[in-house]
Amino acid sequence: xxxxLKFAISVAQDAGANWAEARYASEDVSSFQYDNSIPISSYYxxxxxxxxxxxxxxxxxxVFIPEPTKEKISSMIKKQVKLAKAASRINQExxxxxxxxxxxxxxxxxxxxxxxxxxxxxxxxxxxxxxNNLSKLESxxxxxxxxxxxxxxxxxxxxxxxxxxxxxxxxxxxYFFTVKSNGKTTQRMNNLAGIGGxxxxxxxNLNKSLVSEAKxxxxxxxxxxxxxxxxxxxxxxxxxxxxxxxxSVGHPYEADRIMGRESAQAGESFVKTDMIGxxxxxxHVNIIDTPLMDNSPAYYLYDEEGVKSRDKILMKKGxxxxxxxxxxxxxxxxxxxxxxxxxxxxxxxxxxxxxxxxVVPGKSTEASLIKDVKKGIYMKNFMEWNIDDxxxxxxxxxxxxxxxxxxxxxxxxxxxxxxxxxxxxxxxVDGVGNKASFGMVGGVCGKGEPMQGxxxxxxxxxxxxxxxxx
Amino acid sequence: xxxxxxxxxxxxxxxxxxxxxxVVTSNSGESFQNKFANNEVVANKNWDTSNLSIFLSVGxxxxxxxxxxxxxxxxQTAIDAQLKxxxxxxxxxxxxxxxxxxxxxxxxxxxxxxxxxxxxxxLGKNSISILRDAxxxxxxxxxxxxxxxxTHNYGTTRIVTSTDIDESYNYSNILLSLRALTSDSSAxxxxxxxxxxxxxxxxxxxxxANEAKLASYPERIKSGKYDIMxxxxxxxxxxxxxxKATIAESVENGLSFYTNKLNKQVTSEKFSxxxxxxxxxxLGSRPLDSEGRPTKATELISSGDLKTYLNNSSSAKRFKLxxxxxxxxxxxxxxxxxxxxxxxxxxxxxAGLEDGLIITNSWYHRYQNYIKGSFSAxxxxxxxxVKGGKIIGSAKDIRISGDMINIMKNVDELSNKKERIVNxxxxxxxxxxxxxxxxxxxxxx
Numbered sequence: 065x066x067x068x069l070k071f072a073i074s075v076a077q078d079a080g081a082n083w084a085e086a087r088y089a090s091e092d093v094s095s096f097q098y099d100n101s102i103p104i105s106s107y108y109x110x111x112x113x114x115x116x117x118x119x120x121x122x123x124x125x126x127v128f129i130p131e132p133t134k135e136k137i138s139s140m141i142k143k144q145v146k147l148a149k150a151a152s153r154i155n156q157e158x159x160x161x162x163x164x165x166x167x168x169x170x171x172x173x174x175x176x177x178x179x180x181x182x183x184x185x186x187x188x189x190x191x192x193x194x195x196n197n198l199s200k201l202e203s204x205x206x207x208x209x210x211x212x213x214x215x216x217x218x219x220x221x222x223x224x225x226x227x228x229x230x231x232x233x234x235x236x237x238x239y240f241f242t243v244k245s246n247g248k249t250t251q252r253m254n255n256l257a258g259i260g261g262x263x264x265x266x267x268x269n270l271n272k273s274l275v276s277e278a279k280x281x282x283x284x285x286x287x288x289x290x291x292x293x294x295x296x297x298x299x300x301x302x303x304x305x306x307x308x309x310x311x312s313v314g315h316p317y318e319a320d321r322i323m324g325r326e327s328a329q330a331g332e333s334f335v336k337t338d339m340i341g342x343x344x345x346x347x348h349v350n351i352i353d354t355p356l357m358d359n360s361p362a363y364y365l366y367d368e369e370g371v372k373s374r375d376k377i378l379m380k381k382g383x384x385x386x387x388x389x390x391x392x393x394x395x396x397x398x399x400x401x402x403x404x405x406x407x408x409x410x411x412x413x414x415x416x417x418x419x420x421x422x423v424v425p426g427k428s429t430e431a432s433l434i435k436d437v438k439k440g441i442y443m444k445n446f447m448e449w450n451i452d453d454x455x456x457x458x459x460x461x462x463x464x465x466x467x468x469x470x471x472x473x474x475x476x477x478x479x480x481x482x483x484x485x486x487x488x489x490x491x492x493v494d495g496v497g498n499k500a501s502f503g504m505v506g507g508v509c510g511k512g513e514p515m516q517g518x519x520x521x522x523x524x525x526x527x528x529x530x531x532x533x534x
Numbered sequence: 535x536x537x538x539x540x541x542x543x544x545x546x547x548x549x550x551x552x553x554x555x556x557v558v559t560s561n562s563g564e565s566f567q568n569k570f571a572n573n574e575v576v577a578n579k580n581w582d583t584s585n586l587s588i589f590l591s592v593g594x595x596x597x598x599x600x601x602x603x604x605x606x607x608x609x610q611t612a613i614d615a616q617l618k619x620x621x622x623x624x625x626x627x628x629x630x631x632x633x634x635x636x637x638x639x640x641x642x643x644x645x646x647x648x649x650x651x652x653x654x655x656x657l658g659k660n661s662i663s664i665l666r667d668a669x670x671x672x673x674x675x676x677x678x679x680x681x682x683x684x685t686h687n688y689g690t691t692r693i694v695t696s697t698d699i700d701e702s703y704n705y706s707n708i709l710l711s712l713r714a715l716t717s718d719s720s721a722x723x724x725x726x727x728x729x730x731x732x733x734x735x736x737x738x739x740x741x742x743a744n745e746a747k748l749a750s751y752p753e754r755i756k757s758g759k760y761d762i763m764x765x766x767x768x769x770x771x772x773x774x775x776x777x778k779a780t781i782a783e784s785v786e787n788g789l790s791f792y793t794n795k796l797n798k799q800v801t802s803e804k805f806s807x808x809x810x811x812x813x814x815x816x817l818g819s820r821p822l823d824s825e826g827r828p829t830k831a832t833e834l835i836s837s838g839d840l841k842t843y844l845n846n847s848s849s850a851k852r853f854k855l856x857x858x859x860x861x862x863x864x865x866x867x868x869x870x871x872x873x874x875x876x877x878x879x880x881x882x883x884x885a886g887l888e889d890g891l892i893i894t895n896s897w898y899h900r901y902q903n904y905i906k907g908s909f910s911a912x913x914x915x916x917x918x919x920v921k922g923g924k925i926i927g928s929a930k931d932i933r934i935s936g937d938m939i940n941i942m943k944n945v946d947e948l949s950n951k952k953e954r955i956v957n958x959x960x961x962x963x964x965x966x967x968x969x970x971x972x973x974x975x976x977x978x979x
Contacts, residue, residue, distance in 0.1 A: 094623075096627070099632070099783070099786065099787050102628075102630060102631050102632050103599075103600075103627050103628045103629075103630050104630065104632055104783075104864055104865070105600075105602070105864050105865075106599075106600060106601045106602070106623065106624065106627040106630075107601070107602045107603060108601075108603055108619070108620070108623055109603050109604040109605065110605075110606070110616065111604065111606065112606060123575055123578060124576065124577050124578065125577075125578040125579075125580075126577065126578070126579045126580070127579075127580050127581075127582075128579075128580070128581040128582060129582045130582060130584060130585060131584070131606055131607065131608045133608075136582070140580060140582065143580070144578065144580045146659070147566075147578050147580075147658075147659055147661075147662070148578045150659045150662045151568060151575040151578050151662050151665070152575070153662075154570075154573075154574065154575050154662065154665065154666050154669065155574045155575055156573075156574065157572075157574055183626065184623055184626035184627060185626050185627075188626075188627055188628050192628070205788060206786070206787060206788045208787045208788075208789075240787075240788070240789075241788075242788040242905065249788075249903060249905050249906070250903060251788060251901075251902075251903055251904060251905070323571075323572070324571050324572045324679065324681060324715075325571040325572075325576055325681075326571070326681075327571055327572075327681035327713055327715065327720075328571075328681040328682040328683065328711055328712065328713035328722065328958070329683075329958050331897075331914070411581060413577055413579060447901070447902050447903070448900045448901055448902035448908075448909065448910060449900055450898035450899075450900045450910060450911065450912055450933070451898065451912070452898075452912045452914065452931065453897060453912070453914045456931065456979075457912065457931050457932075457933065457979050458979075459910060459933060461902050461910075463902075479902060483933070483977060483979060484979060485931075485979040488979075513567070513569065513683050513685075513711075513958060514567075515958075
């Protein structure tokens with residue numbers, strides 16, 4: 065494959081490209097979905113493909129070829145370089161591209177128990193066990209659970225001289241279930257994701273966690289009181305912290321959005337390029353995005369443009385500190401890339417993406433945050449959520465939630481709304497939980513056209529928000 | 535090995551390896567996309583979309599095990615290895631009681647008119663001329679900048695099955711998605727066609743620029759209940775949600791607000807919905823579905839009443855319904871969702887809006903409870919404020935919420951002009967008019 069990659073880069077350069085990169089990926093995927101106890105889908109594939117991206121004149125071009133041959137690589141690249149040259153005549157602005165150090169590296173993520181050593185029966189049984197435990201509950205109505213493994217062997221090369229070889233095994237589980245009680249229903253959807261071997265699954269403690277969630281939601285259905293109205297304080301658990309961070313800090317700090325590249329798809333940002341140092345939250349808030357979190361679903365040492373990974377401090381003491389960049393957006397701002405370029409699969413162009421994004425823990429226990437509230441809501445998790453396309457108008461609707469009265473959780477509350485603008489939300493943070501309250505959850509993040517769903521994680525500690533209008 | 539030869543080889547090999555139901559689908563084609571932002575072309579992409587996908591079952595009906603894969607097709611040794619793995623993989627899975635066999639009738643197929651135009655295949659660098667014209671036109675008409683994509687696809691799909699089906703068809707399509715932006719407003723339009731002759735993108739570009747200008751100086755509005763006119767792009771998102779809720783498997787899995795609603799009123803009497811798999815020049819059209827059943831038109835909602843669920847052969851049997859030819863072998867899928875038009879023009883719909891809003895686009899439709907259909911979504915791009923049937927301003931930062939059954943029961947009027955829509959939020963092709971829907975909850979932060 066090294067030969068094919070060198071060939072692809074040389075064809076692009078000979079055709080007139082000023083810069084080129086090529087990646088060859090072998091993607092070994094297996095996927096099982098059970099609707100209740102029935103294996104509705106059992107799928108596997110082993111695909112080999114090449115993706116080539118280049119800069120020609122003042123424009124970027126790319127080519128994707130499954131089952132690549134030199135003949136096909138040559139003909140498609142030559143045709144596409146011509147098209148990119150024609151397109152570059154539309155462009156007035158000079159295309160800048162950051163200069164980055166070239167690396168020759170090889171890395172892989174260890175699997176204590178190799179994913180491919182696990183039989184298909186055992187993968188199916190894992191889902192069935194989760195279903196069986198859930199279905200014993202009197203309130204159980206239905207479930208849909210899938211388990212996916214993916215092993216990506218990638219060989220990346222660019223015309224700067226970088227050669228990066230990696231092997232990443234991933235495992236994800238998505239579950240959705242309905243519980244029913246007293247003629248009412250409620251639902252839960254969640255994503256668990258990590259990298260490594262089969263041992264990753266044990267960390268999720270599936271059998272207990274799903275049943276516990278279902279029991280708690282049944283309790284909300286049976287005993288929940290309507291959400292009160294008025295201004296009150298919120299304590300949110302790490303899942304809610306995670307969605308707040310992901311949607312209203314992670315996305316709007318993607319430099320390509322800020323610069324308008326995604327305007328007709330995932331949208332733009334309320335943040336502008338000159339807002340570094342601007343206050344958007346209280347002093348308590350520090351937020352980091354990092355691909356260097358062990359076992360996380362978005363782990364990588366080098367991004368899809370060959371840039372070495374590092375932590376990105378997005379928000380520091382409530383001030384915008386740094387955006388996520390690739391080599392194009394960073395060059396526009398006179399910077400170098402901070403390695404935020406990712407893909408969902410080998411057929412896609414690299415885009416600026418979050419990896420693992422979280423609020424840095426503080427010192428308060430979750431119990432002390434709750435104790436500090438006279439009247440309010442504790443929102444442990446959520447179901448419905450959304451945000452506008454500039455990432456300003458946020459909503460998360462509680463799923464498992466409780467009333468706080470005089471510093472204590474008293475009774476379940478039915479589906480309270482956290483609907484608030486981004487500035488008010490982060491400015492209202494008056495307390496940050498400690499490491500004991502810290503947690504990360506998986507999420508498949510969508511962006512681009514064609515849509516790219518990349519694995520991410522999001523989270524942090526519990527947070528205390530003051531003066532929320534419910 | 536060439537794709538078609540590999541396809542025949544796979545079918546024969548799987549038969550000899552003991553598979554019972556087999557569907558092997560090949561696609562050979564290409565996809566091109568020019569992406570633009572801030573009036574500049576930011577990416578020029580080209581995909582070879584060739585692939586070979588396989589579905590098979592082993593064992594008897596009602597006791598079948600099923601598996602599926604996409605495989606490499608260039609090398610016979612690699613094919614043999616993958617097929618052996620597929621058979622082993624499938625035998626190792628549990629029984630899929632939901633799969634009740636492929637249809638066994640002797641089908642005859644009719645060509646679907648106008649789903650392939652060789653001019654799209656030969657578009658080449660002309661895509662750049664279209665792009666330049668669209669960007670320039672939007673700017674001439676008042677946009678300060680534009681973003682979007684120009685995408686075109688073509689190819690041939692061939693389906694061979696263990697039930698002796700061997701059918702192929704050509705397809706093509708072209709889509710311009712353009713968002714026109716000013717300093718404080720925007721409007722987004724799409725133009726989609728399966729042939730170049732009907733690819734009339736210029737009126738859409740002008741409409742986007744005009745609406746973006748008209749939506750300048752948006753203001754916050756009060757939360758409350760509003761009567762809302764949904765333009766086709768915004769209405770298509772609601773129609774897609776309705777379409778997805780009619781999928782039989784969604785009903786089984788708690789993902790539908792139409793559970794136990796067959797033959798009951800689920801929308802206003804003014805609303806009907808068809809799925810038309812053989813729609814002439816339809817983006818989602820094909821002569822046969824993924825099981826080989828000839829596609830057709832199915833009335834899903836008739837003047838407000840839910841008539842059937844979208845199904846494949848297996849879910850049709852499970853629900854005791856007539857097959858609608860919407861396979862997905864394992865999960866049924868809509869093809870083209872078509873809403874019959876109403877009698878009034880868009881202008882008359884607007885004139886009948888005493889005090890309300892016009893929503894031109896929306897996104898992020900998310901459910902709190904799929905069975906209840908309780909959701910919220912965010913209008914994006916131009917939102918117009920209407921008083922006495924006239925636009926008096928524009929709004930921003932709002933969210934709509936409610937439950938899908940009530941919202942669709944409040945459909946008050948449909949316009950007499952429909953548009954074909956595929957957009958970023960929902961990729962189900964639809965053909966929908968504008969709709970006026972009353973009494974929708976709007977919140978503002």
